[in-house]
Amino acid sequence: MVALGRGVTTVVVKGVPVDVCGNCGEYYLSEEMADRVLAMAEEAVAHSAEIEMLRCAA
Numbered sequence: 646m647v648a649l650g651r652g653v654t655t656v657v658v659k660g661v662p663v664d665v666c667g668n669c670g671e672y673y674l675s676e677e678m679a680d681r682v683l684a685m686a687e688e689a690v691a692h693s694a695e696i697e698m699l700r701c702a703a
């Protein structure tokens with residue numbers, strides 16, 4: 646699950662394939678997934694959603 650905020654909008658995206666670093670345990674996204682998540686966030690911001698829960702179709 647990835648959550649990000651932009652102004653008053655919070656976007657939660659479930660089902661995002663993330664890689665977890667074996668050293669520090671932080672997760673990171675591939676460039677393609679990061680682009681996709683950001684595009685979904687922009688859309689939520691565009692229609693002034695306060696909380697948007699989405700599922701990644703990847």
Ligand SMILES: [Zn+2]
Pocket residue numbers: 666667668669670671
């Ligand atoms: Zn690391």
